[in-house]
Amino acid sequence: MSTQTASNSPITNRRRGTIQRWSRTLIPTLREAPAEAVNPSHRLMLRAGCIRQVGAGVYEFLPLGMRVLQKVSQIVREEMDAAGSAEMLMPAIVPLELYADTKRDVEYGDLLFRLTDRHGRGAALGPTHEETVTEMAKGSVSSYKQLPLNVYQIQTKFRDEFRPRAGLLRGREFLMKDAYSFHLSVEGEGGLNETYDRMYQAYVNVFTRCGLDFTVVEAEAGPIGGSASHEFMVNADTGEDTIMVCPATGYAANVEKCEIGERTWSFDKSAPAELTKKHTPGMPGIDLVAEHLGVKPEQMLKTIVFQKVGGEKRKYVLATVRGDHDVNEGKVRDTFGFPVEIADEKEAKEAGFAIGYVSPKMVERRDDTLLVIDPDATAGTWATGADEKDHHVTGFSWSRDLDAELPEQGKQSGRIRVGDIRNAVTGDPSPRNASAKLEAKRGIEVGHIFKLGTKYADAFKFIILDEKQKKQTVIMGCYGIGVSRTVASSVEMSHDDSGIVWPIPIAPYHVIITVMDPDKDEHAKVAADLSEKLADEGVDVIIDDRKERPGVKFKDADLIGIPVRITIGDKALADESVEFKLRTDDGKGRLVEIAHVVQETLSKLSNA
């Protein structure tokens, strides 16, 4: 064992590496993964002894997993500090009174873990901390001279997800970095935009340093408008999110937000087929009906009933897209400029909508109803609902069968409009380059930056005087990174049949020294000497000193994914050498003279 202390100097950041012995830490690797683990990251992190499940969506980090979590946290910390954010720590327990003004406890609903203390006072385990930090800032920032301000914390967050899944990817308890900034202006020096751009760059730095393959996408716009929100997505086929990418321009957006390039449209006047009513019992869904009628989903119209949010009288918005497309609520909202939500089924039925069998013709029967049609759902004849339970029609033509004024290109103002209201799909024209086509990819959201504006400052009446002695509501931004999710995403992105392949910057150890025979003094001595020298250079080393057969150690080394493996055995030692192998190399590695191993390791760790 080393007698040296962990750090060489109290004032430099030069960090001495860690030396750990496998036999003296806890890395319970498994040959078989628990049956419930389906995702690669979940399976492999369990098998590699990184984590263990304690309850639904609740995991403990064992020493190996903890080291990765710490490495990611440290990178986040360094980049946040460098970008001018100051670390702090807020409580996990948030008194319910803090939500009194924002009503987010209601908004969150069951997602909030609630608790009651012995005095009957209500509190929540913080799912995020906008309220807490706004209250904190309001109480301690009283002058414009203290702004801009940017603070962050790395802390466990709690969300009682309906359905936790995929191990660390969607847990009910997870480690998150959340930052909050405060400003008096959006533009200019010290403004929100400046900090937002710095956070954007800091996030790019963080995920690049973590060795992740990621895409920054535009996300649902914030209240201030413009490109007010970005998500950082790790590229992985197993991701839950769909992102759309334009290969020509680099434009990338979450499918929920992705624009679609210009599409031509017209209301075809030809009507080759007659309008015929068909009995389609118990078939509200597109697929069933299409099969029953013998048409393809893309020959059908899908009409979704939305209702205006707020307002005294119910106002309905019909959104019609082609049967194989999905309506995008945000785009429907933007068409008429007021927020909408899917209509309450019971209420809509009472109002006369045959939910499941609705056709666009409902717009001509009701004055309180608007209609928006996707360009791809215009020309041609269609199968659609008959506005009557268990019935559909075929041969529907807009120009022949709708007794209402249809919009024309470039001239839209009435109750019926044509516009982009659906989710983009692969092959759609890019919004930035008419001749390029969008491609869909899968991603895992690991970071999200957001311009909040005055939402929280308004709620908390966080107002301070500017230098002209004018009252200004403070403008805020918030910036999140899912730290534990980042760890899991890395495994999703980087693994093979043998196990995890950690990127060097977040690997729990940089080097594993596999000692073939720990009982042999020579083996043990070379391992000890090498590890000390590597640690002096800042390299983290684990010595596999277990009395196991070589095959077991090799398999485990691959499973836990350490980037560099140094094997100490008789054959190599006879040549004053050890075997040197990268996790990504095949075979048993090549001989490197002991005198050159440190050099070789450093060079591989810094170049790879």
Add this chain to the structure above:
RNA sequence: CGGGGUGUAGCGCAGCUUGGUAGCGCGUCUCGUUCGGGACGAGAAGGUCGGAGGUUCAAAUCCUCUCACCCCGACCA
């Protein structure tokens, strides 16, 4: 919250239909032989069969209730 499924040793599973002393593989411990990609032999430890109630001479097995976990969907600042 809707649909489907599973709870038996640390992990993976069989046994349940047809009630009758709780089993297999891996792992763990001991001894021996082995020792460069998850060795072999012999022996051992380890389970109130998720929990509660019921039926029965007898329940892992049948019945009722309950809890937990997983998967699909809906949901996800």
